[in-house]
Amino acid sequence: MTFKVLAAAKAAALDKELMSTCGYSIDQLMELAGLSVAQSVFKAFPPSNYHNCIILCGPGNNGGDGLVAARHLKLFGYKDLKVYYPRPSSKPLFLNLEKQLQQFKIDVIKTDDEQFTQLKTQLHHSDLIVDALFGFSFHPPMRAPFDRIIEEMLKVQSEEGKKIIAVDIPSGWDVNEGPNNEQVADYQPEVLVSLTAPKPAALKLKKGSKHYWGGRFISNEIAERWGIEIPEYEGVDETVEIN
Amino acid sequence: MTFKVLAAAKAAALDKELMSTCGYSIDQLMELAGLSVAQSVFKAFPPSNYHNCIILCGPGNNGGDGLVAARHLKLFGYKDLKVYYPRPSSKPLFLNLEKQLQQFKIDVIKTDDEQFTQLKTQLHHSDLIVDALFGFSFHPPMRAPFDRIIEEMLKVQSEEGKKIIAVDIPSGWDVNEGPNNEQVADYQPEVLVSLTAPKPAALKLKKGSKHYWGGRFISNEIAERWGIEIPEYEGVDETVEIN
Numbered sequence: 302m303t304f305k306v307l308a309a310a311k312a313a314a315l316d317k318e319l320m321s322t323c324g325y326s327i328d329q330l331m332e333l334a335g336l337s338v339a340q341s342v343f344k345a346f347p348p349s350n351y352h353n354c355i356i357l358c359g360p361g362n363n364g365g366d367g368l369v370a371a372r373h374l375k376l377f378g379y380k381d382l383k384v385y386y387p388r389p390s391s392k393p394l395f396l397n398l399e400k401q402l403q404q405f406k407i408d409v410i411k412t413d414d415e416q417f418t419q420l421k422t423q424l425h426h427s428d429l430i431v432d433a434l435f436g437f438s439f440h441p442p443m444r445a446p447f448d449r450i451i452e453e454m455l456k457v458q459s460e461e462g463k464k465i466i467a468v469d470i471p472s473g474w475d476v477n478e479g480p481n482n483e484q485v486a487d488y489q490p491e492v493l494v495s496l497t498a499p500k501p502a503a504l505k506l507k508k509g510s511k512h513y514w515g516g517r518f519i520s521n522e523i524a525e526r527w528g529i530e531i532p533e534y535e536g537v538d539e540t541v542e543i544n
Numbered sequence: 545m546t547f548k549v550l551a552a553a554k555a556a557a558l559d560k561e562l563m564s565t566c567g568y569s570i571d572q573l574m575e576l577a578g579l580s581v582a583q584s585v586f587k588a589f590p591p592s593n594y595h596n597c598i599i600l601c602g603p604g605n606n607g608g609d610g611l612v613a614a615r616h617l618k619l620f621g622y623k624d625l626k627v628y629y630p631r632p633s634s635k636p637l638f639l640n641l642e643k644q645l646q647q648f649k650i651d652v653i654k655t656d657d658e659q660f661t662q663l664k665t666q667l668h669h670s671d672l673i674v675d676a677l678f679g680f681s682f683h684p685p686m687r688a689p690f691d692r693i694i695e696e697m698l699k700v701q702s703e704e705g706k707k708i709i710a711v712d713i714p715s716g717w718d719v720n721e722g723p724n725n726e727q728v729a730d731y732q733p734e735v736l737v738s739l740t741a742p743k744p745a746a747l748k749l750k751k752g753s754k755h756y757w758g759g760r761f762i763s764n765e766i767a768e769r770w771g772i773e774i775p776e777y778e779g780v781d782e783t784v785e786i787n
Contacts, residue, residue, distance in 0.1 A: 324643025328545055328571035340780045376760055377780055400567025405763045517619055520648045537583045538780075 304543055307498040309476040312437050315497065315527055328394060328516065331362065334496050335369020337515025337539040338431070339377060340495045342466050344542065345511050346429055348378040351387050355427040357450060360388040366468050367433025368398040375405045383423050384409040387446055418454055424457045430465045432490060434472035437500050441482045443473050448484060455488055465490040470502055479505030494540065498529045502516035515540040547786055548773050550741040552719040555680050558740065558770055567661035571637060573761065574605065578612020578737050579781040580758025582620060584737045585709050586781065588754050589672055591621040598670040600693060602677035603631040609711050610676025611641040612689050618648045626666050627652040630689055660696055667700045673708045675733060680743050684725045691727060698731055708733040713745055722748030737783065741772045758783040
């Protein structure tokens with residue numbers, strides 16, 4: 302795969318620029334990012350073949366992208382959707398994203414038992430797993446309950462062939478180094494959706510995985526200044542497969 | 545054409561519900577509405593054949609949809625875009641939408657001379673005109689400078705064959721009655737993009753015009769409760785042609 306990557310510190314600084322001088326609100330960026338995640342899932346695993354999907358949402362913006370994606374997935378025809386969101390944010394934007402999901406009658410699971418029985422049941426029931434737990438600002442080690450959530454997710458992937466779509470970064474990977482710690486050493490998603498631009502970790506994606514580039518909101522001027530080579534999107538798509 | 549319509553008062557009340565109990569922010573709704581407008585323009589007049597587009601933006605939310613659409617049109621490959629926005633809103637959201645356009649180097653014309661020379665030049669130069677002046681909350685009569693803007697727009701439509709894409713309602717039309725006043729008696733757009741749901745005026749669209757339905761953010765529960773028959777969207781499209 303040949304694409305230019307954006308290191309962690311640069312990705313954070315660019316995000317900041319998008320939301321200051323560029324005039325984007327986080328509502329807008331998250332909406333477009335989440336939409337591009339949902340479009341990527343649709344391209345890789347269309348609802349004609351895959352009905353059941355669980356979206357694992359973390360406490361930060363990566364989780365917010367997942368909440369947005371869940372709504373669009375419902376609109377795109379995925380019938381059986383669950384959101385697993387054990388550490389819900391209390392920020393107004395996130396509370397509103399939850400309200401929107403209620404409107405679409407998408408179950409949001411916010412608590413769990415000690416044995417993660419509910420999570421296990423839902424993972425077993427799902428064809429697809431969207432990993433929106435942590436993004437490019439994650440630093441190891443993975444703490445509870447997320448260490449266990451990832452463990453369960455990887456278990457159904459290897460034992461039951463469930464498909465994982467990772468949002469921006471496979472959760473637990475180091476944004477620059479990839480799966481460099483024990484907890485996620487064997488974690489490889491079937492699909493990665495890089496948002497804004499691929500991070501260095503994307504280079505550690507194993508051969509045969511699909512890689513999409515989403516978040517179509519960068520001007521040529523910004524791309525040039527930040528050394529991003531924007532891919533050729535097709536038509537009105539908000540995501541594009543790169544390889 | 546057979547579709548259920550949403551009367552003006554109901555459309556306003558539904559908008560209010562979307563932004564309260566449903567949890568949507570205006571940033572989100574405007575982003576999705578503007579995106580669906582841009583997708584409709586792409587479907588009706590693809591950038592492979594139509595390069596130049598002027599977006600006429602009014603002072604309210606219809607204008608905001610136009611500002612969002614302009615950005616997506618640029619990303620979709622329309623090379624020569626102008627935004628004509630003579631009564632810019634001072635609300636933060638709108639100032640930010642302008643900032644985003646700056647980032648994409650899209651000219652926003654906010655003042656004009658008494659003879660509307662600049663507007664005339666730009667209309668003459670454009671293949672496409674997006675009419676985002678007024679939406680469903682408009683009440684006649686059309687005041688200056690918008691009376692004159694519409695006059696000039698209709699002139700290049702009839703004399704030079706320019707194509708008009710109207711956002712939600714052809715500007716100046718009564719939302720329930722259609723083109724029932726002298727100023728717009730002869731105004732028929734080539735394309736209408738109804739947002740959320742068609743208003744009664746959409747029934748007055750002349751035969752042969754294209755009619756798109758955009759704004760894919762309504763749950764089945766809301767649709768049922770408000771008597772809206774959501775059309776069948778294709779795949780991940782945010783707009784669909786209805787006829």
